[in-house]
Amino acid sequence: MKEKLSKIMEDAMAQIDESGQLDRLNDIRVAFLGKKGELTSVLKSMKEVAPEDRPKVGQMVNEARSIIEKKIEERRTFFEQKVMEEKIKSETIDVTLPGKRTLLGHRHPNTITLEEVEDIFIGLGYQVVEGPEIEFDYYNFEALNIPANHPAKDEQDTFYITKDILLRTQTSSVQVHEMEKGKLPIRMIAPGRVFRSDEVDATHSPTFHQIEGLVVDKNITFADLKGTLQEFAVRLFGEGTKVKFRPHHFQFTEPSAEMDVSCFKCGGKGCRFCKGSGWVEILGCGMVHPHVLEMSGIDPEEYTGFAFGVGLERIALFKYEIDDMRLMYENDTRFLKQF
Amino acid sequence: MDTSLSWIKAYVPDLECTAQEYTDAMTLSGTKVEGYKEFDKNLDKIVVGKINKIEKHPDADKLIICQVQIDEAGTETQIVTGAPNVKEGDKVPVVLDGGHVASSHKDGENENGFKIKKGKLRGVESFGMMCSIEELGSNTDMYPDAAKDGIYILSDNPEYADAPIGSDAVGLLGLHDVTFEYEVTSNRVDCFGVLGIAREAAATFGKKFVPPVVKETGNQEDVNHYISVEVKAPDLCTRYTARVVKNIKLAPSPEWMQRRLASVGIRPINNIVDITNYVMEEYSQPMHAYDLDCIEDHKIIVRKAENGEKFTTLDGQERELDDSMLMICDGKRAVGLAGIMGGENSMITDHVQTMLFEAATFDGTNIRLSGKKLGMRTDAQAKFEKGLDPNTAMEAMNRACQLVEELGAGEVVGGAIDYYPVKKEPITIPYDAAKINALLGTDISEDDMVAYFEAIDLLPDKEKKIVTVPTWRQDLERMADLAEEVARFYGYDKIPMTLPESSATRGGLSDKLVLENQVRNIVESYGFCEGMTFSFESPKVYDKLNLKQDDVLRKSIVIANPLGEDYSVMRTSALGGMLSSLAVNYNRRNQDVRLYELANVYLPKQIPLTELPDERVQFTLGAYGQVDFYDMKGVIEEVFYRLGLRGKTEYQPDAQKAFLHPGRQAEVVYEGSVVAYIGEVHPAVLKNFGIGERSYVAVVDLAELIAMPKESIKYAGVPKFPSITRDISLTMKKRVLAGDVEAVICKKGGSLVESFELFDVYEGAQIMEGFKSLAYKIVFRAKDRTLTDEEVTNTMDKIIKALEEIEVTLRK
Incomplete structure (x- = not known):
């Protein structure tokens, strides 16, 4: 079981690291943490674990979940940052172009x-x-x-x-x-x-x-x-x-x-x-x-x-x-x- | 009024100052010096030289080579000249190498003069220049003894013949002098004479004033055997003095007199004429000289002219007189126009033997009006107009006779005729040092005040605390006048600067001016610039504006003495000015012009005026370019809204304005009163003003708005419940007005309609011929609840139903 969890973690980390864009992170989240995700299936197979080990396994699963979540979040922040930077980069304007003035009248x-x-x-x-x-x-x-x-x-x-x-x-x-x-x-x-x-x-x-x-x-x-x-x-x-x-x-x-x-x-x-x-x-x-x-x-x-x-x-x-x-x-x- | 410094110094011998010091000090003590001219400004290294030898130039027929002695030691310098009028032995002004002259033979006068350098003329060296009077900065009018078109031969004038060789020629000719030009105020009659100014100068600089001492003159004869004087118009002639000079020897007057006259721009003529001019300048008392042999019956009669009487003045002009004008006549005919000009029939000629001197004083106003009627303005008249002091007349007369004797110009007959029925006596004015200090805000001692009075020949009496004022200071009447004399000589600059410390007052603008500023701000935010036009215009503007013959705007106030027809009537509308301003801009290709003016119009209550007209401020806007009727209307709506005029405002088509497009004009009716109109300018009027673009005007009778009650702003709360918006598109016949549609929306929508907005107007292919479509966005909101769709639909149905009654239907 422990090996299985380690394997899941490794896979998750690798996939997160390799994910090239924001959308992909969601897929990863679903694949690992979703209702039908790999971690969930581990929990579902808990009945196969000896009752005395179950709390320990449960804890391990939860730890793995929080590590993956954290990793995904970090990756998301990274992507968002990157998107914003690119957007900003593309938005440079010519500040020397004329300002837009309302043409007010003038007193004598x-x-x-x-x-x-x-x-x-x-x-x-x-x-x-x-x-x-x-x-x-x-x-x-x-x-x-x-x-x-x-x-x-x-x-x-x-x-x-x-x-x-x-x-x-x-x-x-x-x-x-x-x-x-x-x-x-x-x-x-x-x-x-x-x-x-x-x-x-x-x-x-x-x-x-x-x-x-x-x-x-x-x-x-x-x-x-x-x-x-x-x-x-x-x-x-x-x-x-x-x-x-x-x-x-x-x-x-x-x-x-x-x-x-x-x-x-x-x-x-x-x-x-x-x-x-x-x-x-x-x-x-x-x-x-x-x-x-x-x-x-x-x-x-x-x-x-x-x-x-x-x-x-x-x-x-x-x-x-x-x-x-x-x-x-x-x-x-x-x-x-x-x- | 002009004087030279040297003439002033003749009466203030201790005066030492530069021209600038004099200018500043005199201006600060009240005799304003407008400017000065230094005659020697561009004259340098000019000496009296003597031509010892003249030879022909070897290579030029028109040039000669002169050896000119330039000092007593016998130094000679060589000068080549083209001047034809010199001969050996002549003394001439010579400008030496490196010196300056005022003008050049070739180039005329120059502000900075011309430098003279040694050079070669056709191969012969020349080390200076012999000068004409023009090169010395003057002319033969002022120096009649100088040659015309040639070198000034000094030795031809006996007064200069003995001038030492090498001496300063500029000084010899009296050109080390300055002439000051004064602005004398009309109250200071005494300062129209050199003596008056010299008295002020002496007081200003704290020097002694030494006026001429007029001595008794005349032989043993009695003037009454020569002439008698009768004054038939005593109201207009306050004094008439006359003396006789016989055995007249006409000659040029002496150099000193010629120089003084020339320094103030008076051309020297001969001793007699020069004396009359000299005394006039000295005392500000005009004198006239008649040829006594031309005076019939040995009699002078001062009387008013007859209507239509004709008289030829000494300038040869025949003048037609009326019975308000004062004449000097002899036993048979008129010989002079009193105070203005003498007659041709009695003027002094070269053959004069015996002469009658006249020094009189006349009513200043009468002289002024006569001169005006005759279109004349002589120097004498200018002085008489101010109202001269009769007591000065006899002194001036005696001064003239004294000069006649001193100059040997003739034999003065003993005695004087003096018609002077009411002697003008000096007045006394009480003074109170404390009150004068209180008025000035100063702390000047009484002793200082008394000293200031004495310095200008007022006679203070410290015991009685009064000042006796000589009659030539007719401007001094009361203590405030004395306070000014004290202030002048204490120094206006020494009076402290304080702010009034008395009662607090509340400052501010009137309601009218506040309103004017508000409308300025509003329309300036719409791009309108403020213009200003004249209050008077041409009556032709009425026709240019297409006004009917009976239009009330044609009833304008006419100026009796306008500058010309273009400025002859007071405007009854500011439109003429506005359209002219638009035309100026149009002609100069300015695009998108928006102007406004806060213009007074002048509406007479009756013509001719017996009371003041109604002056009303008209807020007038005009524009062309990116603008249409609705832009102008929007501005007017904004003005009304911002001013708090939020009552019932109607825009009624056809304001009956002939100058506006008949289909594009509206009268603005606020709470039942017509307060403004808007419109597109009629194409014919545009053509009349030369404007080639559609133009729009709006005129608000701002005067009407001032008194109207304004709604003050009250906070209405920010809506708490959501609104529901419905759009409707309507079709109707073209003649149906948007205003009618909106009235229905308001009425049927009631309090649920928060606002509505017209967002489309359409006429064209999509709808029936003769119809138009209007599309509105209507916003519904209740203050106390969230509206339901059902409520809104019900209200919309009511609106649509009511619209159908005025043949407005939902667009299919």
Whole structure:
């Protein structure tokens, strides 16, 4: 009996070792361990064994079964491993082929720039508000300290609809609407379209965008104006951006200033963008003129404020190095898809 | 406004700075320097030389060989030239070997100039070049004594005749100078004159300001015997001063005056003209000179013109006037257009004997409007427009007479006519150092503030805490203005940078702007790019869009002074802009174009406007290429869904849009309101815009959506029970709408229908002519149990039965 078992084991091991593929292992399992398999038949012939030897033989059969099973399992794992390796080997791809992208649309460079500006000021507690583009003369000029027949009115090349209604030349008109609401303090920015009678060329457009800013509160100082706009410049153009304030004149602010930022192309060394000066003029600003506050019903003895106005295209053109403003209104997708 | 550095130094003698230092400092103190030009930038090694000997060139008829003495010691250098106008003994500017000139006879001006090297001309050595005025970077307009087309013969001008040989010729000609170009703001009338700028320069650099001392002038005669002045329009003429000069001796003005005028681009003419120009530049007070012998009745009358009155200005142009314009007249006729230009009939000629000087101030607005009406813009007018200080007028007048005497240009008659009924008095402004510091956020001492005021000739009184403001600073009215003066001279750069520390405010976007950003995000995920077009367009767009004559979109706001017809009406629809943008892309062969714009349209409530129009933002999409009606509809559905607009939405065929394909357009009705339309652009309209591909548009009246209630998202649970899916294929007449079929599925399926999807639309050989087939996949699910086949079959039967009632049958 013992010899018989040894023979079965030997046969099984040999067959397992010789098995060339996964399917064959099943046949081997059936042949040796199945209901009609060789080991089973050994058990079936147990009656021929002396009763006292039966437990021992039973044990030997069981040991043989577990050895064969283990061997088959090892072999199966080996085969599976091999199959997987081969599969993997055959599946190498060219990772330099292009990725599959969903063709998303693009925002206009003006909008991208505006959103950056809005984020900065919203973070500083500013509300983003809007005002009408077709506007009364009063809001565009008179309430901003530019009375009828003032030369500053001529300088702006205004489009008129009627004597009293015009296309706003500046988003500053929104300042007046905000102040007239009578809710103080005010911290707002007002982006929007403005219109000036300029012929279309690489640097002019009769339609363009401005962003107006206004803060009115107690104890607002020129130093606050400087600090706020510096914060704005650094956030928009990056750490290390320097600002320079130069005296200027606007009818509706006093003192007034223009702000230059260090050229973000050359870092201030001078290049073709800043025409060699190292500085780029970015915006006009100043302390709200006390008369403007008065006209809108705010007591300039109690409240002060500052205001600023930025040309949106000016920033966008600089930021993206766009050399012709006409591109902004042509809507050629080869242009738009670059942003 | 321009000044040269040397002219500024005439009033600020201690000023020492480079052009760049001057530019930076002046700009920071508020007088913005736009740029500067250094006259000697490309001039080097140019000396006064004397031609000792001239010989003919042996091999060239047109060349001569000059022996030119280039120092007092007698050193000679040989120069070959082709210039025809030199002779022995002439003193000329000579550029030596290795030197530089600004322009070349052959190549004209060059940014970096030209280097002069020794060389051979037809075999004869030449060690330099004798210069024309052009080679020195100027021209004969500015240097009238220089030869045209030849070497500048210095010795022909008595002022240069004694110049030492070998001395710096560039310096001799006043070319070691810089001209600055300023951007003067309209409030600083005083800085349109050299004196105003010089005062600022002195204060900026902390140097002494030395203005000209105007002395008394005139002989024993009385000007009133020569002329009388009557002002009939006192509202428009605030001051009129006049003096008389007789025995005029016209001659070139001295070099220093010519140089100063030339440095700011004014061509020297003769002593009298130059004096009027010089004083205008110095004081920003225009002066006019009349030939007194042409003034009838020895009388000046200042009056308004008559409507239709004609007048010939000194440029020879006849002008037609109206009764708003101010005229200077003599006893019989007009002799000048006040503040703008004199008349041909009284202008100074070479034969002038006696002259009337006028220095007046007029109403700036009136001058500006008159100039505009006449289409004129003179230097004088540009100054008057700003509104000049009447107190400066007499000083300028006396300065001019002083120069007449100094230059020996004539004999000044004693006395002056001065019409000045209401004298302009200086105002006083209280100052409060604490308040100024509070406004600026600074801590500047009162003493420093007072010093800044004094430096620009404001008169502070520390006792009374007031500043007296001279009348030429009409821009200073209240303390905020004084704060700016303090800030300017303290230095804007020294003011600290702080953030407002006061009340907290809540920042954010308005609901409208939030909505705009949402729709941007949605349609960008569908490949649409954002465009922007002008708010105004041509009225021809209406015809291009096939609009009927009575279409409400034709009722647009018209700009009174447009840039041209193409930009003359405010858009009532953004379609014109969108189709133009598609056309641009089509013409440039861009494929598969998808654009959107958030465009304001302007809908008048009445015409002409008496109140502001309705400005509405229209969300406008346009596309051609790989796109059809249903792509556009899908985008609109997605927009509505994502915005939370999940109420009843209907797509009604035929939106009555003339610019859309009649069989391919739909009006979008949300909860009973028309809020959008979609369609394929009408082929005729495509043709009008020059687009050669089917194009699709969708326009959402976003303004309408802002106020609509939006469904907020609530989690509905993940289904716990399985679903059962059934496909049905249906046939029906073509005219039956999918929408009708779907309405039946929804109604009869009730709550068991979780969703359905149209997966096939077929028309063609397999089915009857005039019919179509739609195939739907319907998903059934109950929230609370596993559905049985039987339940689903029952529901399907109900649906099919109801469909049969609208002549939709199961496809066999």
